[in-house]
Amino acid sequence: MDPTIILAAGVASGTVLLFAAVGEIFAERAGVINLGVEGMMLIGAVVAFGTAVATGNAWLGLVLGTLAGGLLAVLHAVITISFQAEQVVSGLALTFLGTGLARVLGEDLSKAGAIALLPTLTIPGLAAVPAIGPILFTDQSVLVYVGYIVVPMAWYWINRTRPGLHLRAVGESPTAADTLGVDVYRLRYAYVVVGGLFAGLAGATITLAISPGWFGDLTVNGQGWIAIAIVIFAQWGVGRAALGAYAFAAIQRLLIDIQGPEQLFGFPNPFYVNHTLTFFLGMVPYVLIIAVLVAVSGEAIRKRIGAPAALGISYVRGERGH
Amino acid sequence: MTLELVIPDPRLAVEMRGIVRRFPGVVANDGVDFDLRVGEVHALLGENGAGKSTLMNVLDGLYRPDAGEIMVGGQPVEFRSPRDAIAAGLGMVHQHFALVPTQTVTENVLIGLDRPRFRIDIGRYDDEVAELAARHGLGVDPRARIWQLSVGEQQRVEILKMLYRGARILILDEPTAVLAPQEAQDLFRTLRSMVADGTSVVFISHKLGEVAQIADRVTVMRRGKVTASGIPISETTTAGLARLMIGRDVVETIERTPFDTGPVVLSMRDVEAESDRGLPALRGISLEVRAGEILGVAGVAGNGQSELAQVLTGLRHCSRGSVTVNGVEVGNRTPRDAINEHVAHVPEDRTGVGSAPNLSIADNLIMKSYREAPVSRHWSIDTGAVRRFANRLRETYSIAAPSVETETRLLSGGNLQRLILAREIASEPRLMVAVQPTRGLDVGAIVTVHRLLLDQRQAGSATILISEDLDEILALADRVAVIYEGRLVGLFDAADADVAEIGLRMTGGMASRPPEPGDAPRIVP
Numbered sequence: 001m002d003p004t005i006i007l008a009a010g011v012a013s014g015t016v017l018l019f020a021a022v023g024e025i026f027a028e029r030a031g032v033i034n035l036g037v038e039g040m041m042l043i044g045a046v047v048a049f050g051t052a053v054a055t056g057n058a059w060l061g062l063v064l065g066t067l068a069g070g071l072l073a074v075l076h077a078v079i080t081i082s083f084q085a086e087q088v089v090s091g092l093a094l095t096f097l098g099t100g101l102a103r104v105l106g107e108d109l110s111k112a113g114a115i116a117l118l119p120t121l122t123i124p125g126l127a128a129v130p131a132i133g134p135i136l137f138t139d140q141s142v143l144v145y146v147g148y149i150v151v152p153m154a155w156y157w158i159n160r161t162r163p164g165l166h167l168r169a170v171g172e173s174p175t176a177a178d179t180l181g182v183d184v185y186r187l188r189y190a191y192v193v194v195g196g197l198f199a200g201l202a203g204a205t206i207t208l209a210i211s212p213g214w215f216g217d218l219t220v221n222g223q224g225w226i227a228i229a230i231v232i233f234a235q236w237g238v239g240r241a242a243l244g245a246y247a248f249a250a251i252q253r254l255l256i257d258i259q260g261p262e263q264l265f266g267f268p269n270p271f272y273v274n275h276t277l278t279f280f281l282g283m284v285p286y287v288l289i290i291a292v293l294v295a296v297s298g299e300a301i302r303k304r305i306g307a308p309a310a311l312g313i314s315y316v317r318g319e320r321g322h
Numbered sequence: 323m324t325l326e327l328v329i330p331d332p333r334l335a336v337e338m339r340g341i342v343r344r345f346p347g348v349v350a351n352d353g354v355d356f357d358l359r360v361g362e363v364h365a366l367l368g369e370n371g372a373g374k375s376t377l378m379n380v381l382d383g384l385y386r387p388d389a390g391e392i393m394v395g396g397q398p399v400e401f402r403s404p405r406d407a408i409a410a411g412l413g414m415v416h417q418h419f420a421l422v423p424t425q426t427v428t429e430n431v432l433i434g435l436d437r438p439r440f441r442i443d444i445g446r447y448d449d450e451v452a453e454l455a456a457r458h459g460l461g462v463d464p465r466a467r468i469w470q471l472s473v474g475e476q477q478r479v480e481i482l483k484m485l486y487r488g489a490r491i492l493i494l495d496e497p498t499a500v501l502a503p504q505e506a507q508d509l510f511r512t513l514r515s516m517v518a519d520g521t522s523v524v525f526i527s528h529k530l531g532e533v534a535q536i537a538d539r540v541t542v543m544r545r546g547k548v549t550a551s552g553i554p555i556s557e558t559t560t561a562g563l564a565r566l567m568i569g570r571d572v573v574e575t576i577e578r579t580p581f582d583t584g585p586v587v588l589s590m591r592d593v594e595a596e597s598d599r600g601l602p603a604l605r606g607i608s609l610e611v612r613a614g615e616i617l618g619v620a621g622v623a624g625n626g627q628s629e630l631a632q633v634l635t636g637l638r639h640c641s642r643g644s645v646t647v648n649g650v651e652v653g654n655r656t657p658r659d660a661i662n663e664h665v666a667h668v669p670e671d672r673t674g675v676g677s678a679p680n681l682s683i684a685d686n687l688i689m690k691s692y693r694e695a696p697v698s699r700h701w702s703i704d705t706g707a708v709r710r711f712a713n714r715l716r717e718t719y720s721i722a723a724p725s726v727e728t729e730t731r732l733l734s735g736g737n738l739q740r741l742i743l744a745r746e747i748a749s750e751p752r753l754m755v756a757v758q759p760t761r762g763l764d765v766g767a768i769v770t771v772h773r774l775l776l777d778q779r780q781a782g783s784a785t786i787l788i789s790e791d792l793d794e795i796l797a798l799a800d801r802v803a804v805i806y807e808g809r810l811v812g813l814f815d816a817a818d819a820d821v822a823e824i825g826l827r828m829t830g831g832m833a834s835r836p837p838e839p840g841d842a843p844r845i846v847p
Contacts, residue, residue: 160441160442160444161440161441161442162432162435162438162439162440162441162442163440165425165429165432165433165442166433166434168422168424168425169422169425169433172422172423172424172425173420173421173422173423175420176419176420176421176422176430176433177422177433177434178403179384179404179416179420180404180405180408180420180433180434180483181403181404181405181408181434182433182434309423309424
């Protein structure tokens with residue numbers, strides 16, 4: 001029940017949610033919802049782990065796992081952008097496909113022994129900063145640091161650059177973007193694939209850094225869905241998504257640690273005494289995310305932040321009428 | 323307004339020859355010729371569906387022509403997209419603006435450009451846009467987000483977008499349809515100064531008055547063909563143009579017999595309501611409408627008209643005040659309560675609110691009477707009675723369709739509106755709420771709708787007519803209320819209403835003459 005340990009663990013496992021959520025933000029900002037995050041993460045996780053087992057090279061696993069997520073996303077792009085099929089249906093199918101494929105590919109991997117993991121780093125100087133040093137900069141996986149860099153870069157890309165301007169335009173008003181010569185189809189393809197690459201990276205982050213090993217579906221265990229909820233909770237903002245990801249993971253860790261001690265604040269720990277109660281603890285993060293969603297949505301409508309206006313709608317050019 | 327005399331350069335900016343463009347089931351352009359001289363305003367006049375917008379969409383590269391050739395500045399061109407058109411100096415402002423509501427004015431101007439390469443130094447571009455706006459009298463704050471702007475300002479952003487890209491040929495598709503009279507005058511002034519600068523303008527319209535005011539020459543289209551090509555405006559008459567446009571003499575005057583008003587049907591007291599975004603949309607509306615009276619509500623789009631109609635029909639809650647119909651409170655109740663008080667609703671959005679497009683004509687017609695005999699007995703619907711009921715209405719209101727089993731989405735705009743009116747009138751309204759009842763309809767259908775509304779007035783129902791078309795209000799209403807930012811800012815007798823005064827108040831201007839008895843004080847009963 002050491003706050004520093006809980007927060008440091010939150011930042012570490014929050015990095016997985018962060019990558020997946022940032023990827024989904026890119027796709028959704030372009031107007032394409034992709035509910036296949038869970039499937040893409042599983043594929044990324046199994047390919048990364050399998051490669052690391054076979055070659056002994058975790059970096060190669062990271063690259064291939066990331067690419068595998070992107071490859072699966074190409075399928076979603078073809079189905080929803082070229083063939084204009086329902087995005088929700090295609091995304092769900094992608095999750096089933098990804099899950100099944102990962103199970104087959106990972107069949108023998110659960111017996112694989114320890115592998116070489118990606119390195120952890122302590123940043124000299126920064127690690128000595130009181131309070132935040134031990135949480136953010138001590139003994140964290142190299143991918144956690146990648147997360148620190150990805151967030152501001154993604155924010156800058158979306159809000160301060162020409163490609164970002166076009167990305168937002170395509171998701172908010174594809175007709176306007178198309179009239180001005182922005183290639184709506186190409187951009188949507190690109191950002192759906194970017195979303196897949198990030199999901200693959202998220203999956204690889206699990207198996208190569210945060211909780212190594214292959215445990216079938218349980219490797220990802222619904223984190224793809226949490227990432228999608230975090231996108232909504234964050235109202236499609238990268239910074240808020242990062243905070244949400246870290247906070248969610250920290251709370252999950254807290255709820256595990258809370259079951260340990262016999263005494264809690266001088267009283268007998270109810271979760272230690274009665275194990276059934278811990279199932280209620282497991283619900284807490286999910287109840288919390290629903291409560292926060294309800295709380296933020298009213299304010300979001302007033303401030304006109306929120307879902308891109310064209311989210312989930314296929315764009316068809318040159319239809320008569322409007 | 324002083325009109326500068328501009329002698330047009332005889333060199334042609336645009337030349338279109340033999341343009342053919344087909345859509346499934348229609349030939350929208352059937353061998354159309356059109357030319358635009360450098361430095362002129364050329365009006366393209368025609369009814370809805372005459373093919374004006376299609377022709378200009380072909381010119382702009384949005385549609386590919388099935389046949390014909392286009393020359394811009396003497397060079398043959400084949401635009402694949404509006405981007406090609408703009409590269410050739412040709413920009414179009416559509417009726418429905420192509421703007422991104424959540425982005426700023428400057429961001430909207432920059433979309434699709436090659437410059438800046440990557441990083442956007444927004445401050446620098448804000449200054450550029452402000453300077454361009456000032457030069458052409460297009461006052462708008464470059465840092466404002468589009469959703470915060472009025473429709474008139476949004477239109478200026480569209481024009482700015484084209485000018486920033488160096489457009490020398492500007493196509494405006496019914497630009498005044500969304501503007502208040504004063505805003506239209508501002509636009510005309512801007513266009514005049516641009517034309518004096520050597521810009522050429524195509525001005526699409528179906529309003530004869532404004533064409534006569536702004537255009538140098540006019541081309542008239544009817545049913546996909548040109549009926550008059552590039553006539554100097556000085557050689558035309560309003561009646562002559564109308565004949566070319568409609569193909570027969572127009573019977574403009576609507577018969578309006580005086581009618582004694584009856585008791586108060588609708589009474590609103592101090593009604594306040596919020597918009598979907600939670601902002602105040604109605605701020606203390608009080609009014610009365612009597613049986614046998616049409617109250618016209620005039621205003622620029624987005625000043626609370628939609629919310630007013632929704633409050634009256636039970637579709638929106640009011641945060642304060644009361645709404646009674648025949649003395650029964652209907653405010654903050656359900657749409658069913660409003661229907662039970664015989665409140666009829668002809669909504670603005672015909673396909674989303676007024677009908678269920680994938681259901682049959684018969685199903686749409688019984689939507690208000692399905693609970694009662696003869697359509698239903700207890701909980702079962704008598705399909706025979708439905709067919710008889712629907713067929714009767716189809717004939718009475720001449721809804722053109724193969725059968726009442728036809729899906730409603732296949733109806734034309736005019737027929738759909740006839741269907742909605744048929745259903746609403748069959749419910750024997752005491753209060754009729756009609757919102758934009760003729761927008762987008764052709765002249766024949768407009769006349770039908772107007773006649774039906776006047777028949778209802780004659781039958782003693784109270785009518786509230788919400789419209790952005792001031793001419794329509796003045797033609798139909800007995801009294802005119804002006805709505806601005808959720809408040810009633812003027813109430814006039816239609817018989818002696820001053821159009822300039824109404825127009826001024828629609829845009830938030832104050833009374834230019836001292837208030838007379840019978841003006842604003844009459845708003846509050």
